[in-house]
Amino acid sequence: MDIDLKTRDEVASRWIFFRQWLRNPLSMAAISPSSRQLAKRMIAELPVDCRRVIEFGGGTGAITKALIDHGITPENLLIVELNADLYRHLRSRFPRVPVVHGSAADIERLARESGFDRGGPADAVVSGLGLLSMARADQRAILDAAFSVMTAEGRFIQFTYGPVSPVPIEVLSELGLIATRSRLTWWNLPPATVWVFSRARSRAVPAVPSRLR
Numbered sequence: 394m395d396i397d398l399k400t401r402d403e404v405a406s407r408w409i410f411f412r413q414w415l416r417n418p419l420s421m422a423a424i425s426p427s428s429r430q431l432a433k434r435m436i437a438e439l440p441v442d443c444r445r446v447i448e449f450g451g452g453t454g455a456i457t458k459a460l461i462d463h464g465i466t467p468e469n470l471l472i473v474e475l476n477a478d479l480y481r482h483l484r485s486r487f488p489r490v491p492v493v494h495g496s497a498a499d500i501e502r503l504a505r506e507s508g509f510d511r512g513g514p515a516d517a518v519v520s521g522l523g524l525l526s527m528a529r530a531d532q533r534a535i536l537d538a539a540f541s542v543m544t545a546e547g548r549f550i551q552f553t554y555g556p557v558s559p560v561p562i563e564v565l566s567e568l569g570l571i572a573t574r575s576r577l578t579w580w581n582l583p584p585a586t587v588w589v590f591s592r593a594r595s596r597a598v599p600a601v602p603s604r605l606r
């Protein structure tokens with residue numbers, strides 16, 4: 394966890410996140426927002442020419458902020474958040490960024506209704522969802538929906554707290570996906586690993602070169 398509490402924004406975010414975790418620990422899947430280090434590791438997995446991004450489970454905006462700082466513009470960004478309080482928090486913290494209230498499994502409809510789809514498919518989906526604790530049917534529905542709104546080379550970038558892939562190999566092969574894993578980020582509560590899922594037949598899309606991470 395990032396112990397450098399630089400802004401009041403961050404302190405407020407942690408408190409809001411913790412309160413939501415007390416109410417719904419399974420859906421929140423963590424007691425604290427992602428650290429800056431973990432957010433950076435997620436960003437490092439974006440395709441090199443990445444322009445359009447959808448974020449699943451924006452929470453209090455730890456990864457949203459990193460996406461904006463990376464240069465993803467508001468018209469090329471769509472945040473999906475299921476929790477009504479966190480949805481409102483995201484809307485007030487990032488007034489220029491489109492945030493929708495709903496489930497990631499409904500991303501096709503949400504992208505259409507929000508007008509995001511008019512700008513073309515996404516290059517990446519960045520996910521903070523607790524996939525590890527979800528039923529396989531829910532994992533399958535969310536991944537299937539995510540790949541339907543991405544380009545053929547689209548990447549699904551996910552962090553997880555366990556040592557293994559948050560999605561079992563059977564689900565990945567049913568959907569024709571392959572998985573790659575990056576190093577463990579110790580500086581997060583709890584330590585986390587970033588996984589990237591992509592279509593098995595897609596061209597290899599290089600991530601941001603490691604010297605830029």
Ligand SMILES: C[S@@+](CC[C@H](N)C(=O)[O-])C[C@H]1O[C@@H](n2cnc3c(N)ncnc32)[C@H](O)[C@@H]1O
Nearest residue numbers: 423426427450451452455474475476496497521
């Ligand atoms: C582990 S938190 C990650 C929050 C934030 N991205 C971060 O890294 O700090 C998971 C978030 O996913 C949201 N969530 C859970 N299920 C969801 C779903 N089906 N669709 C959209 N958001 C969901 C929760 O409300 C919570 O904000």
